[in-house]
Amino acid sequence: MFDKITDFTADKFSPTTWEPAKKKAQFAKQLVRFIEADFPHRQFTHALYHRLALTFGHIAHINRHLFYDTFFTSTEGKLSFLRQIRQWPCYGDPAFTYSDVERALQSWLLQSDILARYEERLAQEADAAERAELARLKGEVRDGINEVVHRYCFTVKRYEGEEK
Numbered sequence: 001m002f003d004k005i006t007d008f009t010a011d012k013f014s015p016t017t018w019e020p021a022k023k024k025a026q027f028a029k030q031l032v033r034f035i036e037a038d039f040p041h042r043q044f045t046h047a048l049y050h051r052l053a054l055t056f057g058h059i060a061h062i063n064r065h066l067f068y069d070t071f072f073t074s075t076e077g078k079l080s081f082l083r084q085i086r087q088w089p090c091y092g093d094p095a096f097t098y099s100d101v102e103r104a105l106q107s108w109l110l111q112s113d114i115l116a117r118y119e120e121r122l123a124q125e126a127d128a129a130e131r132a133e134l135a136r137l138k139g140e141v142r143d144g145i146n147e148v149v150h151r152y153c154f155t156v157k158r159y160e161g162e163e164k
Helices: 021-036 046-052 064-071 075-087 099-111 114-163
Strands: none
Touching: 021 046, 021 099, 046 064, 064 075, 075 099, 075 114, 099 114
């Protein structure tokens, strides 16, 4: 039903008491573009922030910058954001809320491979971090062994020098 961005049209949403269905479709398209582009800061407009702060159970996070920092500056944050979209129960009457848009975006998210891509990316980042930590620890052990060997050799040489 919501496979691609062009599926988000005004005729698929109910207008609210305050906004026409066209606004709902615009928000959905804006969010899809934002997600598909890997959450670029330049696309995180005040209008997008304002609507996101009122959907999917998000809170305002004090301001737009803190919201962005919480969800969009790391793979872990992005994955958290996407999971929250997927798991949100979409409360409310579409005549008064964006619950119909929330359901449509959930449908799109489930049909896309975006969530799986971010889960894979997070797993790769965790693996890379673990490998880097292992290399660092191996270096420390190697340096520690070299230091012990150096001290031993120095001690042996000094002892040999005292015997003469």
